[in-house]
Amino acid sequence: MMKVHNFSAGPAILPATVMQEAAQGVLDLNHSGLSILEISHRSKDFTAIIEEAEALIRELYRIPDTYAVLFLSGGASTQFFMVPMNILANDETAAYADTGSWSSKAIKEAKAFGTIEVVASSKADNYTYIPKGYSVPEGARYLHITTNNTIFGTQYHALPETDTPLVADMSSDFLSGPIDISKFDVIYAGAQKNLGPAGVTVVILKKDLLNRTGRELPSMLNYQTHVEGASLYNTPPVFPIYVSMLTLRWIKEQGGLQAVKAHNQHKSDLLYQEIDRNPLFRGTARAEDRSQMNVTFLLHDPSREEAFLKLCKSKGISGIKGHRSVGGFRASIYNAMPVESVQVLIDAMQEFAGQS
Amino acid sequence: MMKVHNFSAGPAILPATVMQEAAQGVLDLNHSGLSILEISHRSKDFTAIIEEAEALIRELYRIPDTYAVLFLSGGASTQFFMVPMNILANDETAAYADTGSWSSKAIKEAKAFGTIEVVASSKADNYTYIPKGYSVPEGARYLHITTNNTIFGTQYHALPETDTPLVADMSSDFLSGPIDISKFDVIYAGAQKNLGPAGVTVVILKKDLLNRTGRELPSMLNYQTHVEGASLYNTPPVFPIYVSMLTLRWIKEQGGLQAVKAHNQHKSDLLYQEIDRNPLFRGTARAEDRSQMNVTFLLHDPSREEAFLKLCKSKGISGIKGHRSVGGFRASIYNAMPVESVQVLIDAMQEFAGQS
Numbered sequence: 001m002m003k004v005h006n007f008s009a010g011p012a013i014l015p016a017t018v019m020q021e022a023a024q025g026v027l028d029l030n031h032s033g034l035s036i037l038e039i040s041h042r043s044k045d046f047t048a049i050i051e052e053a054e055a056l057i058r059e060l061y062r063i064p065d066t067y068a069v070l071f072l073s074g075g076a077s078t079q080f081f082m083v084p085m086n087i088l089a090n091d092e093t094a095a096y097a098d099t100g101s102w103s104s105k106a107i108k109e110a111k112a113f114g115t116i117e118v119v120a121s122s123k124a125d126n127y128t129y130i131p132k133g134y135s136v137p138e139g140a141r142y143l144h145i146t147t148n149n150t151i152f153g154t155q156y157h158a159l160p161e162t163d164t165p166l167v168a169d170m171s172s173d174f175l176s177g178p179i180d181i182s183k184f185d186v187i188y189a190g191a192q193k194n195l196g197p198a199g200v201t202v203v204i205l206k207k208d209l210l211n212r213t214g215r216e217l218p219s220m221l222n223y224q225t226h227v228e229g230a231s232l233y234n235t236p237p238v239f240p241i242y243v244s245m246l247t248l249r250w251i252k253e254q255g256g257l258q259a260v261k262a263h264n265q266h267k268s269d270l271l272y273q274e275i276d277r278n279p280l281f282r283g284t285a286r287a288e289d290r291s292q293m294n295v296t297f298l299l300h301d302p303s304r305e306e307a308f309l310k311l312c313k314s315k316g317i318s319g320i321k322g323h324r325s326v327g328g329f330r331a332s333i334y335n336a337m338p339v340e341s342v343q344v345l346i347d348a349m350q351e352f353a354g355q356s
Numbered sequence: 357m358m359k360v361h362n363f364s365a366g367p368a369i370l371p372a373t374v375m376q377e378a379a380q381g382v383l384d385l386n387h388s389g390l391s392i393l394e395i396s397h398r399s400k401d402f403t404a405i406i407e408e409a410e411a412l413i414r415e416l417y418r419i420p421d422t423y424a425v426l427f428l429s430g431g432a433s434t435q436f437f438m439v440p441m442n443i444l445a446n447d448e449t450a451a452y453a454d455t456g457s458w459s460s461k462a463i464k465e466a467k468a469f470g471t472i473e474v475v476a477s478s479k480a481d482n483y484t485y486i487p488k489g490y491s492v493p494e495g496a497r498y499l500h501i502t503t504n505n506t507i508f509g510t511q512y513h514a515l516p517e518t519d520t521p522l523v524a525d526m527s528s529d530f531l532s533g534p535i536d537i538s539k540f541d542v543i544y545a546g547a548q549k550n551l552g553p554a555g556v557t558v559v560i561l562k563k564d565l566l567n568r569t570g571r572e573l574p575s576m577l578n579y580q581t582h583v584e585g586a587s588l589y590n591t592p593p594v595f596p597i598y599v600s601m602l603t604l605r606w607i608k609e610q611g612g613l614q615a616v617k618a619h620n621q622h623k624s625d626l627l628y629q630e631i632d633r634n635p636l637f638r639g640t641a642r643a644e645d646r647s648q649m650n651v652t653f654l655l656h657d658p659s660r661e662e663a664f665l666k667l668c669k670s671k672g673i674s675g676i677k678g679h680r681s682v683g684g685f686r687a688s689i690y691n692a693m694p695v696e697s698v699q700v701l702i703d704a705m706q707e708f709a710g711q712s
Contacts (some may be wrong), residue, residue: 006388008396019391023382033360033672035375037599040364040675047532073429073555074576077590107405109574134466134552147514192591196394199555199593218437220430234433235548237555238367239595243393315391319396356375 005341008319011192048302056248079188084113100149121327127152148173177261196244268292298328361697364675412604435544440469456505483508485642504529510654533617551598624648654684
């Protein structure tokens with residue numbers, strides 16, 4: 001069978017070794033005679049898994065004990081309201097930078113819990129860039145950013161220059177490189193890009209933010225519940241956490257986040273160079289804000305899109321069609337994407353231009 | 357290696373064939389060259405999976421189109437507040453029957469959204485029975501019941517006699533037998549007993565309940581969002597839904613819910629007969645309310661518990677220790693538990709009594 005090169009935007013490619021280990025865990029976890037799917041979340045085997053997952057995130061990102069690391073469910077979409085519900089009082093203001101569809105949803109959901117000021121937006125230019133040089137209102141509780149914009153192919157390559165604590169939706173570039181954790185009050189990320197399969201959401205938050213608004217919350221929506229329960233207040237998504245732990249081990253084996261970052265830089269450089277060089281194609285995002293995760297590009301002649309998709313398909317290239325908001329193509333090249341697959345795409349672009 | 361007999365209360369045993377198919381899907385789904393862990397939730401392959409899962413639940417339970425069938429996340433613990441948040445107005449009353457720890461949590465979480473009347477409770481007797489013959493206040497919006505009480509080993513074998521619509525937490529006996537869907541406004545169930553691995557929650561609800569309270573809700577907490585999005589408003593827990601679909605196929609292959617129910621009756625009869633016959637043991641739940649899913653029992657001489665657990669371990673019997681609220685032993689014998697494993701436990705009980 002032809003090898004499939006999976007450029008899907010998410011759920012997305014995971015390391016091949018992780019897939020094999022995950023399948024083995026479904027059949028027989030640690031030679032226990034039991035499947036990862038049928039063991040108690042309070043068993044020794046699973047306790048070891050979730051503790052290792054947390055320890056690896058702390059080690060990779062150098063997260064101090066003043067932060068909690070939680071494994072929740074409900075996706076980033078649930079964090080859109082859980083963050084302000086938990087840390088923004090009714091009479092406080094939070095600043096939001098609007099850099100795409102997901103930012104917009106975060107803004108919409110936050111409005112029920114305080115004053116939300118959209119301090120910057122690239123919406124008028126179809127989100128082709130990351131706004132910079134704006135100011136954040138004095139006293140703003142936090143500035144919310146979406147560090148990578150999956151649909152529009154943009155990414156923050158430097159954090160906003162502000163003393164306001166940051167809250168970041170890192171769903172689509174979580175664990176793609178090192179960060180300075182001290183700048184953040186909260187980081188949240190759905191797993192289904194660089195971390196694991198869909199079904200678990202990581203939340204990293206400063207512990208001193210707990211219980212500060214006086215709001216009465218359902219237990220499951222209160223971060224305090226999950227900090228006290230060490231993410232085991234209720235039955236957590238056991239298998240997604242298991243696979244995430246396996247991927248975290250793989251990231252460490254790659255040499256950690258500096259090494260992963262260098263690999264991502266190399267892969268995205270190769271692909272953007274081809275986009276800029278090839279006479280048929282052009283990128284959609286401003287060059288300085290181009291994402292290393294999601295590479296969005298168009299044909300100058302859109303009538304040839306179907307032909308290029310057909311060529312891609314014949315090469316085993318999958319998931320390359322762009323989101324309808326941008327059109328054209330999107331190559332998602334997360335951590336686990338091998339450079340060989342990026343090269344297959346580049347070769348297809350060259351063949352399409354009659355150059356190979 | 358010795359076969360392990362998994363009596364875990366949940367996450368719990370799933371059919372052996374489902375485990376094998378699930379592992380295969382992790383390696384290569386439908387000969388696509390892609391893993392179920394790396395495909396888009398909007399791909400054709402996954403759309404077919406979630407549609408088949410919904411269709412099978414509708415077929416097995418004979419659910420008409422007037423109900424929605426949703427695949428959500430957050431567990432039953434999230435439904436404890438989502439149900440009243442969505443269907444109980446501030447000036448309305450809901451009745452709750454308190455039959456165990458999970459009922460108590462449901463009551464606690466509901467109180468923020470209306471008047472909650474606890475119309476019956478077996479708490480004073482450590483939840484050893486299901487209260488009956490109580491009345492529900494006229495005009496109560498719904499009566500909430502927990503159809504099976506995992507910890508205390510009790511189960512409703514007949515629904516309460518009332519015209520009030522029922523809301524049921526069926527987490528631990530979902531799909532264990534037929535039900536009369538017309539009695540219910542809402543049914544919810546975490547997957548991790550009879551349906552699938554942890555990480556997905558099924559919600560079945562009457563569509564005419566949508567948007568009736570006037571409450572402004574976060575998008576993710578509004579059932580309407582998920583009905584409109586066909587459970588794909590955000591990225592759903594893809595793998596737990598996949599495995600659930602495989603288990604649903606297996607239930608249908610067994611002959612559907614009547615056949616499954618007969619098998620559950622047979623297994624639980626065998627085990628309760630031994631508990632009642634064996635001079636060393638006694639059951640904890642009132643006989644008429646005994647659960648067919650979770651069989652709770654004690655040694656007359658608690659000082660011999662460790663010795664019995666040791667014997668069980670030597671026979672490959674796993675997960676038999678009782679919950680601390682009840683003590684002793686709990687044998688969870690969900691749909692997928694073969695009668696052969698129940699017999700291994702019975703043999704161990706007889707051996708322990710010096711009778712084999």
